[in-house]
Every structure is written in structure tokens, then in C-alpha cells.
Amino acid sequence: MFKKYIFPFLVSFLVTFSAAFIGSSFTSQSIATWYQFLNKPSFAPPNWLFAPAWTLLYFLMALTVFLVWQKRKEIAVKTAVIFYFLQLILNALWSAIFFGLRNPALAFLEIIVLWFLILLTLIKFYKINKIAGLLLIPYLLWVSFASILNLFIWLLN
Numbered sequence: 741m742f743k744k745y746i747f748p749f750l751v752s753f754l755v756t757f758s759a760a761f762i763g764s765s766f767t768s769q770s771i772a773t774w775y776q777f778l779n780k781p782s783f784a785p786p787n788w789l790f791a792p793a794w795t796l797l798y799f800l801m802a803l804t805v806f807l808v809w810q811k812r813k814e815i816a817v818k819t820a821v822i823f824y825f826l827q828l829i830l831n832a833l834w835s836a837i838f839f840g841l842r843n844p845a846l847a848f849l850e851i852i853v854l855w856f857l858i859l860l861t862l863i864k865f866y867k868i869n870k871i872a873g874l875l876l877i878p879y880l881l882w883v884s885f886a887s888i889l890n891l892f893i894w895l896l897n
Contacts, residue, residue: 756805757802760832763834763836778897804824805821808869824865851887852887862880
């Protein structure tokens with residue numbers, strides 16, 4: 741019985757952390773060369789905090805899609821998973837825009853769309869599996885904070 745969960749569990753984590761890897765490829769190139777020299781608001785966290793925070797969030801995200809996928813015979817799951825993948829794409833795209841293109845203005849517009857997709861995904865997941873929906877709350881909160889930070893960086897630079 742446990743074996744039937746291994747493959748979907750691994751796929752959930754592989755797909756989710758693939759987005760993390762893509763995003764971090766843009767981030768790592770710009771932290772020391774561009775980001776460190778930007779004017780940041782006083783509430784900007786230290787750079788070392790981002791990696792552990794995002795690792796935890798990606799772990800929770802992967803767990804949520806795994807939990808929802810367990811009910812894949814329900815009609816609502818397909819739509820919910822599509823929303824999950826859309827927000828995951830936008831998640832990686834934000835890093836490409838902010839750090840790769842070094843464009844905080846465009847990144848801010850993109851992160852607002854991302855925020856709404858996360859909220860819709862959270863609602864859809866919650867209707868399928870309450871725990872999965874609740875586990876997305878830290879992600880939504882972090883992206884809320886990141887949106888404010890992004891806005892201030894745009895305005896200060």
C-alpha cells in the first residue's frame with residue numbers, strides 16, 4: 741500500500757523543486773552582483789534567510805499538491821492542480837524577472853498576479869483537502885511580504 745504513494749510523492753517534490761531550482765538559478769547570479777547594492781527598506785530580511793524560508797515553503801507546496809493528488813478521481817482536482825502549476829510557473833518567472841532581468845517594476849506586477857493565483861490555488865486545495873489548503877497559508881503570507889518588499893525596492897531604486 742505504501743508503494744502506491746511513493747511515485748506521486750516523488751513527482752510532487754521533483755516538479756515543485758524544479759521550479760525552485762529554476763528560480764534560484766536566476767537569484768544566485770544576482771545576489772552578490774546586483775541585489776546587494778540595491779536600496780532596500782529597513783524591514784528587508786538578511787540574505788541568508790531566503791534560502792531556508794523558500795526551502796520550507798517549497799517543501800510545504802510539494803506536500804500540498806501530493807495531498808490533493810490523492811483525490812485525483814474528484815473532478816475539482818484537475819482544475820486545482822492546473823492552478824498549482826500556473827502559480828508554480830509564475831513563482832519561477834518572478835525570479836527571472838526580478839533577478840534575471842533586474843526589473844523590480846515588472847516583477848512587482850507579476851508577483852501581484854502570482855499572489856492571486858496562490859490564493860485561488862489555496863481555496864481550491866482547501867475544498868479538496870483542508871490540510872493542503874492550510875499548508876499553503878505560509879506561502880501566501882511569505883509572498884505577501886515579498887510583494888511589499890518588491891514594491892519598496894522598486895520605489896527606492
